Amino acid sequence: MSAPVALKIENLHVSVGETPILKGVNLTMRQGETHALMGPNGSGKSTLAYTLIGHPKYEITEGIISIDGTDINELDPCERARLGMFLAFQYPVTIPGVKVADFLRHAMTNIRNPDRKEGEELMSMRDFRKELRDTMNELNIDAEFARRYLNDGFSGGEKKRMEILQMTLLGPKFGILDETDSGLDIDALRVVSEGVNALRADKRSFLVITHYQRLLEYIKPDVIHVLANGRVVRSGGPELALELEKTGYKDFIAAAA
């Protein structure tokens, strides 16, 4: 018996302004599975990531995205996050003036209590501090970062680590990693991957978006999809990554054209 479907994308068409980017994406992921999404520059990988979390710039012109059977097309990013979706950004946003700890306390309170009303108390400072400290410790992040402004003056690797810290604390049911490996040195890549692997569980699914096969040596996917020209042109097992490493994307681009 296979696990229940976690994410289902059916015939997804997405435009930015007047330009169609995704042209009929179909993808199904089951609970507990980790899928990798690979593809050449401009194939629409990041568009898919942003669309899944509900960025207002990306307009769904056709198709349905559902999480655990619930159609999420009309939900805003906050509602999606409260359903258990998490996007680790390729370019995490800098928010000067907002301390990492304050931001995380707001986020954790909302995610853990999705029915929370505006103005209700945040989670207890004591519990929060302990959990934050422990998790930062596990991820090898200096405690001093909690007091810094979110991503302000952070290096590329620090920002990515901060994304994994947030993912760990928020414990999503469905995590999307958008080129989390870009700009990371080998050590950082290992730390980040270990962080993700520690989160892998029966009821948790991950969609790992990457250009390179190397990340997949650390985070081993169950299924690999190749996105080219706005469509999934091929899906297969882990061996597909090795094939891509040898042949490149050109055959897929030709097939998609």
Place this chain on the structure above:
Amino acid sequence: MTDMVKRKASEAETALSQQFMQARDALPGNTAVAELRKDAFGRFDAAGLPTRRVEAWHYTDLRSFMGTALPAAAAPDNAALDVAREALAALPQPACRIVLVDGVYQPALSAVDASPQVSVTALDDALAGADAQLVRDLTGDGCGAGDAALDLNAALMGGGAVVDIAAGANIEAPLEIVSVATRRNDAAIFARSLVRAGSRAAATIVERHILRGDAALQANNALVIRTGDEADIAHIWVAEGQGDRQLHIHSLLATIGDKAKFSSFGLLDTGAFARRQIFARFDGAGASLDLSGLALVRDRDHRDTTLVVEHVHPNCKSSEYFKQIVDGAGTGVFQGRISVSREAQKTDGAMKSQTILLSDDAAMYNKPELEIFADDVACGHGATCGSLDPDQLFYAMARGLPRPQAEALLLEAFGEDAIDRVANEQVREELTGRLRHWLAGRTA
């Protein structure tokens, strides 16, 4: 001939004229003060209430805002003092507090004995024995000369306090000047206070305006702070209490002595109409000035910060940092003029105004001006106006924050950045609390 071309006086101007004529003999002060009042009123009467045609009031047409002139507030009676006592009870007890009720200094409600280095005189007593020095101090030695609101205040002033901080005194706890407006009847208040900080004195002065009652109020108050040589004075201005029917003009006249430090922060978050004007002048070399503020505007409120800084001595540094959050159909105004005279070489000046507009009907007018006659200076200014960063909003929402909460978090960071200019931690916390309260009111 000037009378022939003079425009017709507005209802408010006529009323103010009558008020001055009737009151002038009873207003406190000796002949030197009477002369000062007469001159000031003469200038006001000739020019009238400022309109858009007066450069410094271009975005705040006082003549049209002020349809009528309310009668001067009656001297506070026991009922008024009870209201004030209640308001004061809600405040933390500072070591040194000077209390004005409806513009009048109340020694019985004040607490100054604890600080032998601070002496306080009722303005009326000081005016009764005014010498040339007091007149000079009270007018900031010409600071802000020619401003209509200041002239009107000088003509009708009464009730404030004169505070002297001894040379070399180091006042640790904030010195508070609390002004309670009881608003039991529609009334106007013209209070003027003076703080003279002796050389090398150090103090934080918190000036609070507390509104009670619900009658209409026209407050035209002034505070003069003369910072002595090498003194270090921080001033914070904060108003509290709701009031649709209030018109509040506050003028700060600051002179800064040789190698002295002076700073002033203002929080403009209440009342239908508020204008904070600052006239600052360096009276010595090597001194520094830090002006900052945060205006929170919504509904149909109007908040104006207008400042003039005069660099007339070399090696002085001034920094002006103002932030505005404008929501609803509110209007914000920031005008800053930095003038650097030929003598003021090596002046370092940086002026910044940043605004977030939260609605299509919100409006902000920014007018930074630099007037530089010296050739070896570093002066700059910048004014920005925009909405909240959509990427930041999206990021916060993607982490589970509902839009109003995401906005509040970003706005708090924006406002906090201005509040951070206040050195005193206790005051800073209070200001942050008020910012949060205002933000909570947005989503309630």
